[in-house]
Amino acid sequence: MSLDTVARAEREPDAVQPFADLGLKADEYERIRGILGRRPTSSELAMYSVMWSEHCSYKSSKVHLRQFGEKSPDSQALMVGIGENAGVVDIGDGWAVTFKIESHNHPSYVEPYQGAATGVGGIVRDIMSMGARPIAVMDALRFGPLDAPDTRRVLPGVVAGIGGYGNCLGLPNIGGEVAFDPSYLGNPLVNALCIGAMRHEDIHLASATGVGNLVVLYGARTGGDGIGGVSVLASQAFTEGGPAKRPSVQVGDPFMEKLLIEATLDVLRAGLVEGIQDLGGAGISCATSELASNGEGGMHVWLDRVLLRDPSLVPEEILMSESQERMCAIVRPANLSAFLDHCAKWDVEAVVIGEVNDSGRLTVDWHGERIVDVPPRSVAHDGPVYRRPFDRPAWQDGLQADDPTALARPSSPEELRATLLDLVGSANLASKSWVTDQYDRYVQGNTVLAQPEDAGMVRVDERTGRGVAVSTDCNGRFAKLDPYAGAQLALAESYRNVCVTGAKPLAVTNCLNFGSPQDPAVMWQFAEAVRGLADGCLALGIPVTGGNVSFYNQTGDTAILPTPVVGVLGVIEDVRRRVRSDWGTGPARIYLLGATHDEFGGSQWAHHVHGHLGGLPPRLDLAVEQRLGKILVEAAAAGMLLAAHDLSDGGLAQGLVEMAISSGTGARCQIPPGLDPFVFLFSESASRAIVVPEPNFEASFLDLCQAAGLPTTRVGEVSPHGATLEFEGLFAVGLAELARVHHAALPAVLDDPA
Amino acid sequence: MRIGIVTFPGSLDDRDAARAVAIAGAEPVMLWHGESDLRGVHAVVLPGGFSYGDYLRCGAISRFAPIMTPIVEQAGDGLPVLGICNGFQILCESHLLPGALTRNASRHFICRDQHLRIEDTTSDWTCAYAPGQQITIPLKNGEGCYVADDRTLDELEGTGRVIARYLQVNPNGSRLDIAGIRNERGNVVGLMPHPEHAVESLTGPGVDGLGFFASVLQSLLSRARP
Amino acid sequence: MGRVVVDVMLKPEILDPQGRAVQGALGRLGLAGVADVRQGKQFIIDLDGELDDERWALLERLAGELLSNPVIEDYRIRRDQDGQ
Amino acid sequence: MGRVVVDVMLKPEILDPQGRAVQGALGRLGLAGVADVRQGKQFIIDLDGELDDERWALLERLAGELLSNPVIEDYRIRRDQDGQ
Numbered sequence A: 001m002s003l004d005t006v007a008r009a010e011r012e013p014d015a016v017q018p019f020a021d022l023g024l025k026a027d028e029y030e031r032i033r034g035i036l037g038r039r040p041t042s043s044e045l046a047m048y049s050v051m052w053s054e055h056c057s058y059k060s061s062k063v064h065l066r067q068f069g070e071k072s073p074d075s076q077a078l079m080v081g082i083g084e085n086a087g088v089v090d091i092g093d094g095w096a097v098t099f100k101i102e103s104h105n106h107p108s109y110v111e112p113y114q115g116a117a118t119g120v121g122g123i124v125r126d127i128m129s130m131g132a133r134p135i136a137v138m139d140a141l142r143f144g145p146l147d148a149p150d151t152r153r154v155l156p157g158v159v160a161g162i163g164g165y166g167n168c169l170g171l172p173n174i175g176g177e178v179a180f181d182p183s184y185l186g187n188p189l190v191n192a193l194c195i196g197a198m199r200h201e202d203i204h205l206a207s208a209t210g211v212g213n214l215v216v217l218y219g220a221r222t223g224g225d226g227i228g229g230v231s232v233l234a235s236q237a238f239t240e241g242g243p244a245k246r247p248s249v250q251v252g253d254p255f256m257e258k259l260l261i262e263a264t265l266d267v268l269r270a271g272l273v274e275g276i277q278d279l280g281g282a283g284i285s286c287a288t289s290e291l292a293s294n295g296e297g298g299m300h301v302w303l304d305r306v307l308l309r310d311p312s313l314v315p316e317e318i319l320m321s322e323s324q325e326r327m328c329a330i331v332r333p334a335n336l337s338a339f340l341d342h343c344a345k346w347d348v349e350a351v352v353i354g355e356v357n358d359s360g361r362l363t364v365d366w367h368g369e370r371i372v373d374v375p376p377r378s379v380a381h382d383g384p385v386y387r388r389p390f391d392r393p394a395w396q397d398g399l400q401a402d403d404p405t406a407l408a409r410p411s412s413p414e415e416l417r418a419t420l421l422d423l424v425g426s427a428n429l430a431s432k433s434w435v436t437d438q439y440d441r442y443v444q445g446n447t448v449l450a451q452p453e454d455a456g457m458v459r460v461d462e463r464t465g466r467g468v469a470v471s472t473d474c475n476g477r478f479a480k481l482d483p484y485a486g487a488q489l490a491l492a493e494s495y496r497n498v499c500v501t502g503a504k505p506l507a508v509t510n511c512l513n514f515g516s517p518q519d520p521a522v523m524w525q526f527a528e529a530v531r532g533l534a535d536g537c538l539a540l541g542i543p544v545t546g547g548n549v550s551f552y553n554q555t556g557d558t559a560i561l562p563t564p565v566v567g568v569l570g571v572i573e574d575v576r577r578r579v580r581s582d583w584g585t586g587p588a589r590i591y592l593l594g595a596t597h598d599e600f601g602g603s604q605w606a607h608h609v610h611g612h613l614g615g616l617p618p619r620l621d622l623a624v625e626q627r628l629g630k631i632l633v634e635a636a637a638a639g640m641l642l643a644a645h646d647l648s649d650g651g652l653a654q655g656l657v658e659m660a661i662s663s664g665t666g667a668r669c670q671i672p673p674g675l676d677p678f679v680f681l682f683s684e685s686a687s688r689a690i691v692v693p694e695p696n697f698e699a700s701f702l703d704l705c706q707a708a709g710l711p712t713t714r715v716g717e718v719s720p721h722g723a724t725l726e727f728e729g730l731f732a733v734g735l736a737e738l739a740r741v742h743h744a745a746l747p748a749v750l751d752d753p754a
Numbered sequence B: 001m002r003i004g005i006v007t008f009p010g011s012l013d014d015r016d017a018a019r020a021v022a023i024a025g026a027e028p029v030m031l032w033h034g035e036s037d038l039r040g041v042h043a044v045v046l047p048g049g050f051s052y053g054d055y056l057r058c059g060a061i062s063r064f065a066p067i068m069t070p071i072v073e074q075a076g077d078g079l080p081v082l083g084i085c086n087g088f089q090i091l092c093e094s095h096l097l098p099g100a101l102t103r104n105a106s107r108h109f110i111c112r113d114q115h116l117r118i119e120d121t122t123s124d125w126t127c128a129y130a131p132g133q134q135i136t137i138p139l140k141n142g143e144g145c146y147v148a149d150d151r152t153l154d155e156l157e158g159t160g161r162v163i164a165r166y167l168q169v170n171p172n173g174s175r176l177d178i179a180g181i182r183n184e185r186g187n188v189v190g191l192m193p194h195p196e197h198a199v200e201s202l203t204g205p206g207v208d209g210l211g212f213f214a215s216v217l218q219s220l221l222s223r224a225r226p
Numbered sequence C, D: 001m002g003r004v005v006v007d008v009m010l011k012p013e014i015l016d017p018q019g020r021a022v023q024g025a026l027g028r029l030g031l032a033g034v035a036d037v038r039q040g041k042q043f044i045i046d047l048d049g050e051l052d053d054e055r056w057a058l059l060e061r062l063a064g065e066l067l068s069n070p071v072i073e074d075y076r077i078r079r080d081q082d083g084q
């Protein structure tokens, strides 16, 4: 008889427990003993160990992340801030939206398809747990070099997994990123974002309120997924025979998730839910302790009622299982049968596993024996907090001193032309349609913008045309050169990408992908990035509403480029006013907004042509960024813009090429006198965009810019039905050649050889 | 006119189909897979999606849903039925249409704006188009490669039952570039690409898809007229 | 308890892109002389209770109607003796 | 000419949503008492020339590395005698 009960823990206080194998430090274990006034049972140990892990407790990042709250700008729009499953913003007319991005990096390296698929599944449930209907997904991806053999294993699997899961849920994929850098070779990044919408009154929180209300677990059955660590306890418990094998990889079931979405929306719509929580990392441990500690403070769970996929699971494992496609709801007893009916309609299994009480304790029984008796807050919220040492690495100065101005630059027209084509076809700048063509961007019929636009945009209200736009961005090379500035540049780019579509930025989510927090250099990068992002959000007046931290992204001792992926969400009152990057067939004039400087630190040119990373990233003035954004949004609302496109990787040349390709119409451009053509074409100075005003609004648009003190440069004009992109006095390239080079790069490597 | 749209577990484009029906000027009526009453609708759309997760084979499990019994029965009596994507797969699995849809030749899911030529305008779902009309509507599928034996293909071709063909690019390897076919009578049509995603220029590549829904209204009205 | 195994394979005349891709990959990984590869499905069905004639007949029918599509696929059904 | 058959099946502890869906469908179509269904893949590989030990060893390796994913799947490989 090996069940470890509370009674037994009291009876056998000195039993040796494998806390270290579960990732707990000796002092953490002592703290648990202190909280409980006795040794924990093995089930309690399982719960604490997983809830106090880095992944669930944010113990290394918490002290830094606080800044997002402390420096949060005043925002009329913020309805639910940081700390909930996902933040909620008011977008007007009684509508609210929620969005969040999360990483699934390590699982996607081990099993690319399933790792990426379950990443999408998890973030979608997060959004549902706020009471929202998921309306779109996005994915920000980072891989090793395109031509590396392992990239050919990882990338197609990840893309198929994101598509396989998201397409099957009926959520349009409206954008994301694909970037390549050697530092991601053994550690790809798979960050998935989901957006949801709801009416204000439908917002739900993860709290177990109302004594006597029931805790219902519904969705997939619980299996032995993701319980690698806790098997230590299981093997202790099962001295003879040992437990059945536990899966090392979780397999997603998107069909089950689709049913779960429909059933959840039904019960929410019918008003049958008091509180709701998704089951993600830490499974039932997390859901019950968070629900209880956010609510009345007490909950009792009959763990043996949980429906199992694998009957050999022991209680410790059930508490920790990370089986996918499960949700937990708090339901009034009077509503239970209606709740179960909705689940049955969608063929979703549901079972009451617990009850809310005011005991102040989370208690769990297993066949009548008490195996857990803890204060829920101590599990869910009062985990350890570390102030890990951080230190600006010694090599940072050398890196910044290694200025790219020393690199050989193209100067002749032929060299400039060759450079342009080389960059247009480079992995980071090439068309990503090999990826995005595997994603359904049309489903739900509300997608207003998707690839290759700067931000994705969906209509939220079909009657009024109110909608939202979202973009994710990050240039990890910038962040490596200066993590503070790099995080702000990521924010600025994402902000700008939203503004060019005509949407007004409202809120920020982020996914902070870094190396090991135990490395002071990495911890410094992290601290600087958080500080930069928090300061940046304050300056731009948009709060961070949520996010995710992913540490330990490294191969051996080498960390990935610090990669703070920033997502910005904006609102547009009428999606019919949205601006695309397609400039039509002309004639119309093309303008560059913003100033161009000689800035090549971390640029795509330095990276691709010279394999160089050094110097400083482009300077950023957030006041200028904000002014630019304001003008773009105002001009779009007034119908002044035919087209707009943000400038980032690859600079002006890349921006013009993308606009020309997507509109199928060429342009004639001029280098302003006195400017160095190379700098003008390829610099990656921040806070710039290309705009093509509607010809009748051109003068008033320019007035607007002048009044705001925003520099404008006339770049050229769209050539009516032209088929070349020409830089007068320098060179011209046919659109067909540009398109071929731009589109061929990914298929050339990733398509099956014949 | 009332047009029924069936929701199976895993249907995705049912709301889109309803929107398209409404934009075309008919009344959408949502039908549930588990019921066996068509509620007096004048036509039925089997929408796209991944019914039953597309596990086993696309459409293989849905074919046995209770709602399919009256649909198969009344299709035999001339009820207009349009199967889009997953709906097309269900119609083939139910033997209302010949052939089958298999894995794309590229083995990838593919989403693109697809050019088509309308080859046959005698069916209930294509009569509003001009013969040979070229249209662009979204295509999105993982298993859209139409296959049938040569005799069936000859027969489809010989009797003008190929209603739409891919132009420029054959995205999935379909035999004879087939994008859609009809039954002999012309009331049952299966189509791989998605006309319901091309009914508003804001959210699709144009409004070329509306013709399928306009067609069925036109043919229902002409039937009503004695 | 009985175990039944159903193998489902595309008919030879139907294009099998997955099989083709595997054939190409085997070749690239150094296996010369692969004449053909076909990729099919295998279902392992575990049944409670007796596998009498009636259930077997139903299973055979379902193998042909549900588990495979006669338009494009052939199937083989067998009892698995060793049940492993 | 030799024929080799490789069966690939999800490991028993890994969730098999396809098998579950088939199990449900078999039940709805009247087959009672289906305890479990697993859906796997079957590869039929036809080879030109002799299937000597060296090629067999390579095939075995590729069955474990290419045709199946050892993280989630098990495989069985066999020569098909009757070659049918």
Ligand SMILES: Nc1ncnc2c1ncn2[C@@H]1O[C@H](COP(=O)(O)OP(=O)(O)O)[C@@H](O)[C@H]1O
Pocket (backbone or CB within 6 Å): A138, A139, A140, A141, A173, A174, A175, A176, A177, A178, A429, A432, A435, A436, A450, A451, A452, A453, A454, A455, A456, A473, A497, A646, A648, A649
């Ligand atoms: N992984 C992805 N998933 C979805 N869309 C993507 C992905 N990667 C790139 N895209 C889309 O492709 C287009 C081009 O991407 P990118 O060149 O990175 O844009 P930008 O430089 O403007 O941020 C954008 O519309 C982007 O949203």
Ligand SMILES: [Mg+2]
Pocket (backbone or CB within 6 Å): A453, A454, A455, A497, A646, A648
């Ligand atoms: Mg952009």
